[in-house]
Amino acid sequence: xxxxxxxxxxxxxxxxxxxxxxxxxxxxxxxxxxxxxxxxxxxxxxxxxxxxxxxxxxxxxxxxxxxxxxxxxxxxxxxxxxxxxxxxxxxxxxxxxxxxxxxxxxxxxxxxxxxxxxxxxxxxxxxxxxxxxxxxxxxxx
Amino acid sequence: xxxxxxxxxxxxxxxxxxxxxxxxxxxxxxxxxxxxxxxxxxxxxxxxxxxxxxxxxxxxxxxxxxxxxxxxxxxxxxxxxxxxxxxxxxxxxxxxxxxxxxxxxxxxxxxxxxxxxxxxxxxxxxxxxxxxxxxxxxxxxxxxxxxxxx
Numbered sequence: 571x572x573x574x575x576x577x578x579x580x581x582x583x584x585x586x587x588x589x590x591x592x593x594x595x596x597x598x599x600x601x602x603x604x605x606x607x608x609x610x611x612x613x614x615x616x617x618x619x620x621x622x623x624x625x626x627x628x629x630x631x632x633x634x635x636x637x638x639x640x641x642x643x644x645x646x647x648x649x650x651x652x653x654x655x656x657x658x659x660x661x662x663x664x665x666x667x668x669x670x671x672x673x674x675x676x677x678x679x680x681x682x683x684x685x686x687x688x689x690x691x692x693x694x695x696x697x698x699x700x701x702x703x704x705x706x707x708x709x710x711x
Numbered sequence: 712x713x714x715x716x717x718x719x720x721x722x723x724x725x726x727x728x729x730x731x732x733x734x735x736x737x738x739x740x741x742x743x744x745x746x747x748x749x750x751x752x753x754x755x756x757x758x759x760x761x762x763x764x765x766x767x768x769x770x771x772x773x774x775x776x777x778x779x780x781x782x783x784x785x786x787x788x789x790x791x792x793x794x795x796x797x798x799x800x801x802x803x804x805x806x807x808x809x810x811x812x813x814x815x816x817x818x819x820x821x822x823x824x825x826x827x828x829x830x831x832x833x834x835x836x837x838x839x840x841x842x843x844x845x846x847x848x849x850x851x852x853x854x855x856x857x858x859x860x861x
Binding site: 571572573574575576578579580582583584585587589590592593594596597598599600601607608611612620621622624626627628629631632634635636637642644646647649650651653655656657658659660662665666667669671672673674678679681682683684686688691692693695696697699700701702703704705707708709 | 712713714716717718719720721722723724725726727728729730731732733734735736737738740741743744745746747748750751752753754755756757758759760761762763764765767768771774776777778779781782783784785786788789790791794795796797798799800801802803804805806807808809810811812813814816817818819820821822824825826827829830831832833834835836837838839840841842843845846
C-alpha cells in the first residue's frame with residue numbers, strides 16, 4: 571500500500587512542468603519522453619541525437635541528486651509485476667507509445683497543456699485501458 | 712548550450728518523478744486501481760505539471776524562437792486516427808501491467824533492479840521495431856494513395 575501524498579506530488583509535478591518549460595524555452599522542443607528516446611535511436615536526423623541523449627542521461631541524474639540531498643526514501647519503492655509480466659509490459663509500452671506518438675509526458679503534460687485534441691484522446695485512452703488492465707489483474711484474475 | 716538546456720531539463724524531470732514517487736510502480740498501480748485502495752497522488756503530479764506547462768508555454772510562445780535561436784517544433788498532426796487510439800490503448804495496457812511508463816523506467820535505472828533493466832530493454836526493442844515497421848509501411852501507403860488517385 572502507498573499513502574496519498576498530495577504535497578510531494580504537487581512539488582514533483584511542478585518540477586516536471588518546469589522541465590517542459592526549460593526544454594521549450596531553451597531549444598524549442600516538446601518534453602515527450604517516448605519520442606525523445608525513440609528518435610535518439612532511430613531518428614532520421616543524426617545531428618538531432620545529442621540533445622536527446624543528454625536529456626535521457628539527466629533523468630537518473632535527477633534521481634541521484636534528490637537522493638543525495640536526503641529527499642528520497644527508496645525503501646517503499648516496489649515492483650509488483652513478475653519478471654515475465656514486466657517484459658511484456660515493456661514491449662507494449664514501447665510499441666504503444668511509438669504507434670500512439672507519445673506517453674504520459676508528451677500527451678499527458680505537454681499536449682494537454684496546449685489543449686491538443688490528439689493528446690486529449692490519447693490521454694483518456696491510456697488512462698482508461700490502464701485502469702481496465704489493473705482492474706482485471708487485481709480484481710478479476 | 713543546447714546540450715546544457717536538455718541535460719538540465721532531464722535532471723529536473725528526473726527529480727520531479729523522484730520527489731513525487733512516480734518512480735514507484737506500486738504507487739502508480741494504486742492510482743489506476745479505482746476499485747481498490749485508490750491513491751490519487753498521480754493526479755496532483757499531473758495538475759502541478761499541467762499548470763506550470765500551460766502558463767509557461769503561453770508566455771514562451773510570445774517569443775519568436777527558443778533561446779538557442781531554434782524555432783519551436785510542435786506536432787502538426789490534428790487527425791484522430793487508428794494508430795493514435797490503438798497505440799495509446801496498448802500503451803495503457805502495458806502501463807497497467809507493470810505500473811511503469813517511459814520516464815520512470817529510465818529514472819528507475821538508478822535502482823539497478825533487474826525488472827527495470829528488462830522493462831527498458833523490452834521497451835527499446837518495441838520502439839525500434841515499431842519505428843522501422845512504420846518507415847517501411849510509409850512508402851507503400853503513399854504508393855497506394857498514388858494508385859488510387861490515378
